[in-house]
Amino acid sequence: MKHILLALLAVSAAATGCKTEDYNDGTTPVANTAYIGAAETTPDAPVTFKRTVQTLDREFSVKLVSPLSEEIAVEFRIDAEAVAEYNRRHGTSYGLLEAIHYRLAQQSAEIPAGKVESDPVTIHFQGLDQLEMNETYLLPVSLTSTSNGLGLLRGSETLYYLVKRSSAITTAADLTDCYMWVPTFETTEGQAPIMGLTAMTYEILVNVPEFTTSIPGQGTINVTSVMGVEQHCLLRIGDSGYPRQQIQLQVGDVHFPEGGENNVIPALTVDPGEWYHIAFTWDIEEEVGRIYVNGRLAYADRLACDSETFDIGQVSKGGSEDTAYRFLIGYSYNPFRPLNGMVSEARIWSVARSEEEIFRDMYEITDPASKPELRAYWKFNEGSGNTAKDYSMYGNDAVCLTGSNNMEYGDRTEGTLKWNNAIEIPMLNQQE
Template structure:
């Protein structure tokens, strides 16, 4: 008896499921709406620059007169009519952003900026408006190392178009900084120096070096566990300054001259991702001494180092073994040993810089200083693939592919009292 009752329940359940499925197909067959160009959810407009974060840094060096930021209005999906959108600066948001930032920044005075337009249209069937440029000027009138806020928000959108609250505003932190504010990304990129090729008339300045100092300011965004080496600069299997090696910690600095590697692996000497460091190494071929510095402080030292032969950085024609910044061994498109981060203030000296000299001049140095043979500030910024050699020797560095210059850079000055 129980078995028959169980069978009836199963049949009844099966019948119910069949009815639900049939109803679903019936409804679907009646709904001829095309969702390929439209979402079933309410449409809304937002600012493209605020899609991920609604706070952005506009930081620039203390001699920069002008600058710009760009925004546009974006729809979640195309509308069936033109959508008019207007932008405004909203002073009432200053207290909100100060509370979030834990500061008391003043609002940027209107005399320092203007909009190319504050009213845009997102055309019917499209999702993007024209680009709006916020132009900044007279920036050297701002106090150094003082931040100001500029909250730009969507004032209104035409019709009954909704505004996405979480991304309706982009608040710029505007800062004229005494620090370095420009660096180039080496992620999937690197720089070569044509003037260092063996047949170049300007290669002599880095040849026959009995003393050598390498310097750079770097920030590694990620030490990839699959990448054994993150190259700073030099020549593979000859004279190379880098992070990591086979069987060596990926986060530790290493210098290798003629494949003699220094220092030994040491877990206490690991550098951290996301932090700016000034790194340097000195090598005296005569005394056979090499010293490594981090933020102007001695990290490692070795005596009886190397084979005593002078260093020739301008020794190779194009190929695997040439001087590069951010790349070492491999085909030109092989990025397995690139540095996933940013770099600036790259220098080569034909003298041994003392600990005091390195510490005092980590963030800037006079290009005419005795012994400085190559100096790339990497302060060119957006749109530049050629980086100037500030020594006047003409050995400019050239990007392998289009250079990326990240926004919001501000290198902290660790040698300030």
């Protein structure tokens, strides 16, 4: 829409032989119109939420193509008549959201003189836990008139809220330019649940929008660090000399009974922009490591551990690079191995879970506080803030950090954790 507006301005200026700076009142030679800001690029506004949510607020503002010298009021309404037209154009059969499920406190917005945008208008959605599960409802909001007879911009005068109570996960943490650290894992008490394990399982939902290969002006990226401990047990994607999108487990203190390298290198690749549930299990006595993708066994290999236990809570391996060796999500070793993607449902278990268990529980663990073998469980469902709660009985919350931090000497910078509250992760274990 912005490109269209710029094109209109250019055509009008060429036709009149005038320059926009010739208009001292702040207007432009193109005909001015009003529109809904949120509909500038697309008129669809998904409002997708998890099944337990009861209320939500959404905001929109009214905008002008160019400012006016006087204040203008723009009226709008819930446009029930627009539902049929939307369904006709999209081949859908959505029903109108009933009035008991929303509250629109005002029917007009004012745009001050010399400005191009109104204050935000809030729609309060309520009683959402009473809606049918996985059913989409439509709530169109349309501009109707302006106080001075100004026209409405066709295609952006109506915003369609698509309201859906979903059984799927609808919130995830975006670890672009940041990562998660667990402060209490630096204490003896906090790290106890993930030390001295004879079997373990990692689980996580991950989506990497783009597998970049470099940071401009900084360096090469060959690795997407997902979760774990560098040189001990790290789940990651890619490595130097291997395909950029290949799932890999980097492990230390191990040997292959038949010989080989110190890394599990399965021929498994993931696509950018897709959600994957990735799990790794390892039992010291069994000497087999397994990787599961979307709940199904994708790779297994013989692995023997030279130590008697997995110590995921270790914070030092010795030498000059101590800062790299601790449990992190979305970071490992240095800033050139970032995740730069979204995560949800990260877990650590003290058992090697079965394929049946992993497939069944990919998207939720019921009653997590009653499961002592669930040693950490970050759902990443907060939707705001810089902390991810640990839903296991051990309570080791994760916090967001950013930059190249010297973890050894306490040089840690709190990051700004971004959230995506409008996703809907496909629930593959309900599609078979």
